[in-house]
Amino acid sequence: MTxxxxxxxxxxxxxxLGAFYLHSTYKTSPFKLGLDLNGGIHLTYKADTSKxxxxxxxxxxxxxxxxxxxxxxxxxxxxxVVQTEESTLGDEKVHKLIVELPGVNDTxxxxxxxxxxxxxxxxxxxxxxxxxxxTTSSVLIPTGLSGRYITTAQVEYDGQTSRPQVGMVFDKEGxxxxxxxxxxxxxxxxxxxxxxxxxxxxxxxxxxxxxxxxITGQYSVQEANDLARSLKYxxxxxxxxxxxxxxxxxxxxxxxxxxxxxxxxxxxxIVALFLILWYRGRGIxxxxxxxxxxxxxxxxxxxxxxxxxxxxxxxFIISLGMAVDGNILIFExxxxxxxxxxxxxxxxxxxxxxxxxxxxxxxxxxxxxxxxLYTFAASPLIKGFAVVFLIGVAVSMFTAVTVSRTLLGAFxxxx
Amino acid sequence: xxxxxxxxAFYILSILLIGASIVSLTMWGLNQGIDFKGGSSIxxxxxxxxxxxxxxxxxxxxxxxxxxxxxxVRAYGEKGFLIKTNELTNAEQTxxxxxxxxxxxxxxxxxxxxxxxxxxxxxxxxxxxxxxxVLLAIVLFITFAFRQVSRPVASxxxxxxxIVALFHDVIVPxxxxxxxxxxxxxxxxDALFITALLVxxxxxxxxxxxxxxxxxxxxxxxSKGKNFEEVVxxxxxxxxxxxxxxxxxxxxxxxAVYVWGPETTRNFALALIVGIVTGTYSSIFIGxxxxxxxxxxxxKKG
Numbered sequence: 001m002t003x004x005x006x007x008x009x010x011x012x013x014x015x016x017l018g019a020f021y022l023h024s025t026y027k028t029s030p031f032k033l034g035l036d037l038n039g040g041i042h043l044t045y046k047a048d049t050s051k052x053x054x055x056x057x058x059x060x061x062x063x064x065x066x067x068x069x070x071x072x073x074x075x076x077x078x079x080x081v082v083q084t085e086e087s088t089l090g091d092e093k094v095h096k097l098i099v100e101l102p103g104v105n106d107t108x109x110x111x112x113x114x115x116x117x118x119x120x121x122x123x124x125x126x127x128x129x130x131x132x133x134x135t136t137s138s139v140l141i142p143t144g145l146s147g148r149y150i151t152t153a154q155v156e157y158d159g160q161t162s163r164p165q166v167g168m169v170f171d172k173e174g175x176x177x178x179x180x181x182x183x184x185x186x187x188x189x190x191x192x193x194x195x196x197x198x199x200x201x202x203x204x205x206x207x208x209x210x211x212x213x214x215i216t217g218q219y220s221v222q223e224a225n226d227l228a229r230s231l232k233y234x235x236x237x238x239x240x241x242x243x244x245x246x247x248x249x250x251x252x253x254x255x256x257x258x259x260x261x262x263x264x265x266x267x268x269x270i271v272a273l274f275l276i277l278w279y280r281g282r283g284i285x286x287x288x289x290x291x292x293x294x295x296x297x298x299x300x301x302x303x304x305x306x307x308x309x310x311x312x313x314x315x316f317i318i319s320l321g322m323a324v325d326g327n328i329l330i331f332e333x334x335x336x337x338x339x340x341x342x343x344x345x346x347x348x349x350x351x352x353x354x355x356x357x358x359x360x361x362x363x364x365x366x367x368x369x370x371x372x373l374y375t376f377a378a379s380p381l382i383k384g385f386a387v388v389f390l391i392g393v394a395v396s397m398f399t400a401v402t403v404s405r406t407l408l409g410a411f412x413x414x415x
Numbered sequence: 416x417x418x419x420x421x422x423x424a425f426y427i428l429s430i431l432l433i434g435a436s437i438v439s440l441t442m443w444g445l446n447q448g449i450d451f452k453g454g455s456s457i458x459x460x461x462x463x464x465x466x467x468x469x470x471x472x473x474x475x476x477x478x479x480x481x482x483x484x485x486x487x488v489r490a491y492g493e494k495g496f497l498i499k500t501n502e503l504t505n506a507e508q509t510x511x512x513x514x515x516x517x518x519x520x521x522x523x524x525x526x527x528x529x530x531x532x533x534x535x536x537x538x539x540x541x542x543x544x545x546x547x548x549v550l551l552a553i554v555l556f557i558t559f560a561f562r563q564v565s566r567p568v569a570s571x572x573x574x575x576x577x578i579v580a581l582f583h584d585v586i587v588p589x590x591x592x593x594x595x596x597x598x599x600x601x602x603x604x605d606a607l608f609i610t611a612l613l614v615x616x617x618x619x620x621x622x623x624x625x626x627x628x629x630x631x632x633x634x635x636x637x638s639k640g641k642n643f644e645e646v647v648x649x650x651x652x653x654x655x656x657x658x659x660x661x662x663x664x665x666x667x668x669x670x671a672v673y674v675w676g677p678e679t680t681r682n683f684a685l686a687l688i689v690g691i692v693t694g695t696y697s698s699i700f701i702g703x704x705x706x707x708x709x710x711x712x713x714x715k716k717g
Binding site for chain 2: 036044046087089094107108111242243244245246247248249251252255256257259260262263264266267270271274275278310311313314317318320321322324325328329332336354357358361362363364365366368369370372373375376377378379381382385386389
């Protein structure tokens, strides 16, 4: 008896410490909020892998993810998410790319930056004189050499002027082509075009062997860096097609968060009030256990870095109602045992051991549901729901076994 | 126990409810959200700005309907609208945002979702798979959990009784949403609705398991030689208060989400409330009496 009371005291102190931890880290390490509560953009792309042999798809998707990640990082968003997903639809395998940009609102700009592929072309610049005219105009003649042949690109500095420039290395095929062009057109101008704009048009001094070229322009270091990176990661390994966009305004998100908090508080109050009115003293114990349940859950959300969505918060609020099920089962069982003339302590022990199989079985079935839900969740909203629901059910089972039992034992008169 | 004795009456009530739901579903169907059929939805919210005059809700709605004749416009939340259109390209999205800014400056776009048909088809497939898997897992689990109880009713029959009750819990909320959507508009069925159905399945099975568990226990202590019908009747009445109280606390929590929670989860909470009410009903009034019905003559031998 004394022992149970000691344990109960320890539990309450631990609960208090937990609450203190949550309170003191409220500002320093806030809960992770999903896009729907924070505002931002969620983009879903379908990758066209139909032209690739099956063995190369995984590699191509990994490269795609890297390329997009590097582009997204250049965006300067905090904590962007880039992930690939595979699902089957009929006989077809669908490969998807998902990009989340918290705090961003301009969908069009985001989409264009992500989907942007710089096109680099090399063309010969030839002056033509129109008969009868006094001026000469120039025409661009494609050479077939393009950014496709670039294996790597990096920022270099000009030996004489120390100006940043972008050095490129061609692959074998590109290098041969480059050598051929420079050999055949000595004295002519070779224009380098980025997205259709002539950047520079140096005169070819002689054949260039070795497959290396430089773009010298009036670049700042930053610009040269950006250009080098987009050339290097230039072409995507597979083409992507935007199949879904979601944009959530920041104000809508914060309103949803406020509403969820309000619902949580009122929900808790109503459930606790009901328990106390119906079960009196034991109801107070159950409400205490419920508070500890809330604290444990919140700590798991924080420490586990669980992303909370509006559906996740709804799951948490619903779990408040479901978590007391364990308590109610025990209480009802105790009531029966008391009616049969057992002492309070005996009634508690019997009530608990009889209620346990029900608590176990029913919670396991809820956990099965949660796991299936998580596996088949088609959106982060639903995934958020499933995770919180699963945690809630697991924690409620734990609190029913430990917290409720200990507290009840401690508050039960030994008669 | 009156519930087990009068089981035929409850069966009839359930058949009527299920029948009505099926009729409504076949006649009117469900109002599918863009999650399923693809398309764009645009949520507008009144701006906090005080520099522009705020038109009355009716006028604002009219303005939007005139501006976007191809789409449906309805009030959403306290101070907002929801416009639904076909799937829009990125450029079209920007154009629509600009147009809203011109025709209705007192409102701003707070949410813009576009979902292509590929995603919709995928969601449909995933939803069906998830529901089937949950049902299957539950039957297997119940068969396993009640494997020691083979007399007088085989353990798989507990699974079947549970599934019949569960079918009930899925079809009635669907019917409810179908009827509401037909008469009042809105009441969209989206990924969250499917989630609600799955949660209802989990919750209802909770209740059913608690009753069955009691049957299992009472059968093993059955010293007075009660027949199966009486044992089930006792079990139902012993777990009655618990089932109602647990459902009540959960419904209280859900009502809080419905009343004070964000607009996004309002329909979700409603689907859950309807589902949990039917789920509790089916566990108590259908699942357990079905055990007795399935036991048939064996039950009377005790």
